[in-house]
Amino acid sequence: MLRLYGHPLSTFCMKVAMALYEAQTPFQHELVDFGDEASRARFYALAPLGKMPVLVDEDRGETVPETSIIIDYLASVDPAAARLMPSDPALAWKVRLADRIFDLHLQTPMQKIIDDRLRPDEAKDPFGVEQARGQLGRTLDVLERGRDRQSWAVGEDFTFADCSAAPALFYADKVVPFERSHAAMWAYFERLKARPSFARVLAEAEPYFHMYPAEA
Numbered sequence: 320m321l322r323l324y325g326h327p328l329s330t331f332c333m334k335v336a337m338a339l340y341e342a343q344t345p346f347q348h349e350l351v352d353f354g355d356e357a358s359r360a361r362f363y364a365l366a367p368l369g370k371m372p373v374l375v376d377e378d379r380g381e382t383v384p385e386t387s388i389i390i391d392y393l394a395s396v397d398p399a400a401a402r403l404m405p406s407d408p409a410l411a412w413k414v415r416l417a418d419r420i421f422d423l424h425l426q427t428p429m430q431k432i433i434d435d436r437l438r439p440d441e442a443k444d445p446f447g448v449e450q451a452r453g454q455l456g457r458t459l460d461v462l463e464r465g466r467d468r469q470s471w472a473v474g475e476d477f478t479f480a481d482c483s484a485a486p487a488l489f490y491a492d493k494v495v496p497f498e499r500s501h502a503a504m505w506a507y508f509e510r511l512k513a514r515p516s517f518a519r520v521l522a523e524a525e526p527y528f529h530m531y532p533a534e535a
């Protein structure tokens with residue numbers, strides 16, 4: 320049995336859930352609620368780094384953190400998940416690079432902006448938020464210039480970089496709407512929205528959207 324510990328609203332949990340749905344790998348969602356002391360304590364006991372999601376493979380006795388590594392792990396135990404990474408090494412590094420860009424250069428500044436909304440007034444960091452907005456905009460510019468005519472993040476086949484892209488773009492659009500400014504990226508995002516695995520994680524997050532911190 321595979322168990323995915325996380326929360327449906329979390330971008331990183333959406334990324335892994337999409338990969339699991341793409342591979343049609345059976346798994347069980349395990350809800351982690353950081354707002355609940357007991358749930359948080361249980362999660363930290365399992366995942367001392369305190370970042371969700373974490374995948375637990377009960378049959379093999381493995382506990383795997385870090386989304387890209389979770390997907391690598393899935394690929395190592397499930398040939399259907401392995402198809403999310405191209406076998407051609409000339410494409411594989413591009414998929415890894417795209418995954419890093421979506422995680423580090425889109426998600427990270429986006430999360431900085433959202434996290435700031437949750438801070439008490441005296442701990443807010445307007446300078447850091449401004450920097451994060453700048454970084455988010457620059458990343459979208461870079462992605463837009465690199466769009467070319469490919470169907471997915473890298474080339475013509477859906478890969479795990481698309482699982483990284485979909486939730487990152489979904490939340491990035493909430494802080495820096497990009498429909499008008501980045502037309503090629505928007506067209507790609509529309510394509511992602513039509514993908515059943517993404518529609519499914521969005522539907523799972525839907526009941527929790529009221530918890531998303533809107534701009535003050």
Ligand SMILES: N[C@@H](CCC(=O)N[C@@H](CS)C(=O)NCC(=O)O)C(=O)O
Binds near residue numbers: 372
């Ligand atoms: N590099 C990690 C990032 C995971 C991450 O930042 N998860 C967020 C939720 S989207 C989290 O657990 N945040 C809780 C916290 O920072 O306290 C990965 O890819 O798994």
